[in-house]
Amino acid sequence: MKRLLAILFFLAGGLAAELAHPVQCTLITASGPQQKRRKAQ
Structure with missing residues (x-):
């Protein structure tokens, strides 16, 4: 009952x-456009 x-x-x-x-x-958080991350080669 206490839990309810x-x-x-x-x-x-x-x-x-x-x-x-x-x-x-x-x-x-309201922020500007996010940059795409480049794939590490």
Whole structure:
């Protein structure tokens, strides 16, 4: 029962954070176009 409540609180916290800051992804940094890596020969 405690595990179920912990999961529900975790999901509720994630939902609340998403409602406070919608579509804010801090894992992906906005950067310019990436250069293609050249194969080492």
